[in-house]
Amino acid sequence: MSTLITGPAANDREAVRSYPGADAKVGQLTLLADEYYKAAHALLPHFCPRDVISSAPIRLCAIHAIELYLNAFLRFHDLTSTDIRGLQHNLAERAAKAVEKGLCLKRKTAAHLSRLNDQREYLLVRYGPESMDGLSEHTRIFATLKEVSQKVRSAIYEQPYEQSDRRFKQWW
Numbered sequence: 001m002s003t004l005i006t007g008p009a010a011n012d013r014e015a016v017r018s019y020p021g022a023d024a025k026v027g028q029l030t031l032l033a034d035e036y037y038k039a040a041h042a043l044l045p046h047f048c049p050r051d052v053i054s055s056a057p058i059r060l061c062a063i064h065a066i067e068l069y070l071n072a073f074l075r076f077h078d079l080t081s082t083d084i085r086g087l088q089h090n091l092a093e094r095a096a097k098a099v100e101k102g103l104c105l106k107r108k109t110a111a112h113l114s115r116l117n118d119q120r121e122y123l124l125v126r127y128g129p130e131s132m133d134g135l136s137e138h139t140r141i142f143a144t145l146k147e148v149s150q151k152v153r154s155a156i157y158e159q160p161y162e163q164s165d166r167r168f169k170q171w172w
Contacts, residue, residue, distance in 0.1 A: 019081065019085060021081060022081045022082075022085075023081075024075075024081070025075075026072050026075050026076045026156060027156075029068055029069075029071050029072035029075060030068075030069070030072045030152070030153065030156060032068055033065045033066075033068035033069045033071075033072060033149065033152075034065075034149075036061045036062075036064045036065035036068060037061075037062075037065040037145060037149055039061040039065075040058050040059075040061035040062040040065060040142070040145065043057050043058045043061060044058060046058075047138065052132045052133060052135070053129050053132060055125075055132075055135075055138055056125045056126075056129070056132065058138060058141075059121065059125040059135065059136075059138065059141060060122075060125045060126060062141045062142065062144075062145045063091070063116065063121060063122050063125070063141070064122075065145055065149065066091060066113070066116075066144060066145055066148050066149075067089065067091060067094065067122075069148045069149050069152040069153075070091070070094040070095060070098050070148065070152070071084050071094070072152060072156065073098050073101070073103055073152045073155060073156065074094065074097055074098060074101065076155070076156050077098075077101040077102070079097070089117075089122045089123070090117055091113045091114075091116050091117045091122075092113050092114040092116075092117035092118070093117075094113075095110055095113040095114075098152075102155070103151055103152065103155060104151065105147065105148070105151065106147060108143075109143070109144050109147045109148070112136065112140055112141075112143075112144045113144065115136065116136065116141075116144075119134075119135065119136075121135055121136060
């Protein structure tokens with residue numbers, strides 16, 4: 001027999017069940033991406049080229065930062081958190097939607113985002129130490145991370161509208 005919960009306790013339970021990040025603002029997503037960006041760079045001294053597994057935490061932070069930057073860009077351009085969540089960890093589709101919304105990526109970067117997705121690097125660095133041979137060069141991941149972060153931050157922080165203009169978007 002289940003008990004019907006009403007009142008404040010029901011609201012607390014509903015808040016717990018809601019998807020984390022559903023109410024995050026563009027600025028909050030950007031700041032979180034910045035932290036993963038910094039974490040990826042901070043982990044570089046622990047990278048050993050002869051031990052591919054040592055690159056997993058670096059790659060995970062970098063790939064996650066890229067995903068968060070793209071999420072921030074898409075949210076800035078009015079995609080809902082539900083739509084973005086539906087993309088799962090598909091960086092190629094995120095990038096394609098961002099390009100549709102005006103993000104201008106280099107061909108190499110767009111191709112790398114597709115490759116990250118096609119090779120399922122996000123999942124491999126999280127769960128597949130036996131399958132980590134043949135992953136992207138860590139320098140390519142950092143080049144992609146750098147370009148995505150710079151272009152997304154530029155698009156969000158340097159918008160062409162004055163605050164009084166109805167097209168101005170509050171990012172925080």
